Amino acid sequence: MNEQESGGAGKASALVIIPTFNESQNIGRLIDTLRALYPEMLDILVIDDNSPDGTARIVTQIQQFSNAVHLIQRERKLGLGTAYIQGFRFALDRGYRFILEMDADFSHDPAMVGTLIDSAATADLVIGSRYVGNRVNVINWPLSRLILSKMASIYTRVITGMPVSDPTGGFKCFRRDVLAAIDLDRIAxxxxxxxxxxxxxxxxxxxxxxxxxxxxxxxxVGLSKMTKGNIREAVWMVWWLKLKSLVGIL
Incomplete structure (x- = not known):
């Protein structure tokens, strides 16, 4: 795997990881918004899977004016999971106290980043939830997509017993000791x-x-990255996790 990493270590206590593939229409505006909202608190790591639309080039241009913006360029599209794991290792190696996940497309409100970090003062993992308290806080989704997401949440909770209302949500904040405690190599x-x-x-x-x-x-702006393969994987993954947990080899 040939990767190029750019950007020096900043002094912020938190790092937000943003995986990208063809997000040139969003990434510059998102980075500018985050930098304006959190000029001292937050560093930004973009992990780009060789986007043909020039996403990485935009990030590189922004880096000329900010040492709080980091970039990892990967040689091809390698998937969301490997991107986040690579981002987690980057954060742990550089001593960040709080590590966040965030989408590049503004589906996650940048103004809520501070709330997630503040909430991590009393929790180890904070999830920005679309469904907490049995409410549905989703805008602009077709009904079919909303039903699929909500049913996936219920299905996951019933099979695994995990008390999380929005287990597929991708807007979250970890304390560093959480990521240090789980074996990142075992995430499949x-x-x-x-x-x-x-x-x-x-x-x-x-x-x-x-x-x-x-x-x-x-x-x-841009296209959704969700595929039928993602759905199939999620269906069997909950049973795999349940089985692994029952036999004590998770």
Whole structure:
């Protein structure tokens, strides 16, 4: 795997990891927004899977004016799970106290990043939840997509017993000791089941998980990365996790 890493270590206590593939229409605006909201608190790591639309080039241009922006360029599209694991290792190696996941398409409100970090003062993993308290806070999704997501959440909770209302949500904040405690090499999932697996492993380690309500707004620019393969993987992944847990080899 040939990767290029750029950007020196910053002094912020938190790092937000943003995987990208063809996000040139969003990434510059998102980085500018995060830098304006959190000029001292937050560093930004973009992990780009060789986007043909020039996403990495935009990040490189921004880096000329900020040492808080980091970039890892990967040689091809390698998946969401491997991107986040690489980002987690980057964060742990550089001593960040809080490590966040965030999408590049503004479906996650940048103004909520501070809330997730503040909430991590009393929890080990904070999840920005679309469904906490049996509410549905989703904008611009077709009904079919909403039903699929909500049913996946219920299915996951019933099979695994994990007390998380939004187990596939990708807007979250970890305390560094959580990621240091789970074996990143054992995480097998990609796509949306990656979120389920990481949550499950954190829960089984006895860490406290807190969900805070967010409003999820479907992307207005660019294309969704969700595939039928992601759905199939999530269906069997919950049973795999349950079995692994029962036999004590998770």
């Amino acid at each position: 999932s990609q796509g949306y089941s990656f979120q389920i697996e990481v949550n499950f492993r954190v829960w089984k380690k006895g860490f406290r998980i807190l969900e805070v309500p967010i409003v999820f707004t479907d992307r207005t």
